[in-house]
Amino acid sequence: QKEVEQDPGPLSVPEGAIVSLNCTYSNSAFQYFMWYRQYSRKGPELLMYTYSSGNKEDGRFTAQVDKSSKYISLFIRDSQPSDSATYLCAMFRTGNQFYFGTGTSLTVIP
């Protein structure tokens, strides 16, 4: 079993829709929870991070962490075609490794 599980999709939504992306994990030692966005043939770029449980909002993006359920989510409101990319969840614990999900491919249709 992988430490981080993520539905690969693909996910296709119309412009303006609310998008929900999710990951589950098995290791309760994870402390930092991140969402990266990766455009085709580019490296991942950090969108948001959360330390421990709770919600964090940044513009159209909201990240949620539920440590009791070992479940994290990213919500994108008013989705735009420019949001089309692969979204990777990642987690970090002491030991200096980032553990990534497989990524969810999102297409926002104009």
Place this chain on the structure above:
Amino acid sequence: GAGVSQSPRYKVAKRGQDVALRCDPISGHVSLFWYQQALGQGPEFLTYFQNEAQLDKSGLPSDRFFAERPEGSVSTLKIQRTQQEDSAVYLCASSSDRGWTEAFFGQGTRLTVV
């Protein structure tokens, strides 16, 4: 430079050939990571450096893989006797401190072994 730079961007190697992939991290960044990303998959950890010390190499898939960062800045990932299963994008990331801080990724080197 402004970001993490990797070279070459693309590399085609014949099976059995040795390759060297270069990573120039953001200046002053202490931590440096190498990841391998197969097609349609998330990045998988290979190795981690803190300055010039390689503190974790548990993700290197075989003894054909070797990484170094001799002066604590530029790093090289070397793959000897390449195999087809080595075909992947190799990503380098750096961060400014030990422990967790934001890691900045390069664009990766796409290695194709034919």
